[in-house]
Amino acid sequence: MNGKILTMQDVSCVGQCSMTVALPILSHFGIETVILPTALLSNHTMFKTWSYLDLTPELQNIFRGWSENGFTFDGFLLGYLGKKEIMDAAKECFERFSAPGAPVIIDPAFGDGGKLYGGFDGEYVSAMKDLIKRADIIIPNLTEVCFLADCEYREEYDRAYIESCVKKLSLITGAEIVVTGVEFGDGMIGELIYAGGRFEYTFEKKLDMRSHGTGDIFAAVFAAYHFSGYKRVESCKKAGQFVAKCIENTEKEHGYGVRFEKALSPID
Numbered sequence: 259m260n261g262k263i264l265t266m267q268d269v270s271c272v273g274q275c276s277m278t279v280a281l282p283i284l285s286h287f288g289i290e291t292v293i294l295p296t297a298l299l300s301n302h303t304m305f306k307t308w309s310y311l312d313l314t315p316e317l318q319n320i321f322r323g324w325s326e327n328g329f330t331f332d333g334f335l336l337g338y339l340g341k342k343e344i345m346d347a348a349k350e351c352f353e354r355f356s357a358p359g360a361p362v363i364i365d366p367a368f369g370d371g372g373k374l375y376g377g378f379d380g381e382y383v384s385a386m387k388d389l390i391k392r393a394d395i396i397i398p399n400l401t402e403v404c405f406l407a408d409c410e411y412r413e414e415y416d417r418a419y420i421e422s423c424v425k426k427l428s429l430i431t432g433a434e435i436v437v438t439g440v441e442f443g444d445g446m447i448g449e450l451i452y453a454g455g456r457f458e459y460t461f462e463k464k465l466d467m468r469s470h471g472t473g474d475i476f477a478a479v480f481a482a483y484h485f486s487g488y489k490r491v492e493s494c495k496k497a498g499q500f501v502a503k504c505i506e507n508t509e510k511e512h513g514y515g516v517r518f519e520k521a522l523s524p525i526d
């Protein structure tokens with residue numbers, strides 16, 4: 259594609275997540291990527307401690323600059339935002355800077371393993387329930403589906419259960435829903451896609467390592483393929499395969515993220 263994609267998420271200086279994976283991945287796919295950092299952290303919040311600079315006050319200055327220069331964007335990818343006030347800024351950003359028909363992809367990025375990430379609460383989830391009304395595609399994991407749809411989080415579930423949660427979620431957003439990290443205990447992991455009232459699944463062999471930041475990498479690769487014109491299922495498959503490659507490239511001791519850099523094909 260030749261347009262500009264805006265990605266809005268935090269910058270975690272250390273951690274191989276959010277902006278520091280979205281920007282290189284989208285750029286690698288040849289997509290001109292504009293960034294809107296929402297917060298600056300020393301490192302992501304799965305470490306013991308972190309510093310946090312909220313960039314909300316700067317967003318209006320950035321919007322002024324963009325408006326004065328007449329920029330518009332042809333697609334949006336949102337990840338970890340940090341504060342619920344940033345969701346108002348996101349809505350304003352869509353209103354003011356969206357080229358006609360620019361798709362909005364939102365990874366709610368507020369929890370995993372049945373829990374919210376550090377620093378998030380029910381108010382953040384409520385604000386996200388509202389923000390996703392504006393999305394064309396959302397990419398939650400099961401934890402986020404359960405918080406957004408007010409379903410009980412279960413470690414083990416079957417198709418009927420996850421589909422009922424996703425249907426409940428579809429009552430609050432018209433967006434297509436791509437649920438990541440879906441597994442039914444048969445050694446496979448993949449995505450559930452709900453679009454046009456139909457469910458589809460795509461699976462890969464599950465690798466024996468759970469790692470941080472893989473959701474952000476999945477979202478960035480999915481978005482890169484989507485913006486490049488690939489179909490949903492194809493984009494999911496490619497993104498899932500890419501994440502698997504990142505995991506394979508990462509030694510267990512690395513711990514805090516995956517080596518996505520090595521999974522991007524080299525520039526010769």
Ligand code: PXL
Nearest residue numbers: 275276302303304338375471
């Ligand atoms: O990977 C999601 C993410 C992004 N950004 C920050 C995080 C997390 C998850 O914990 O802490 C700052």
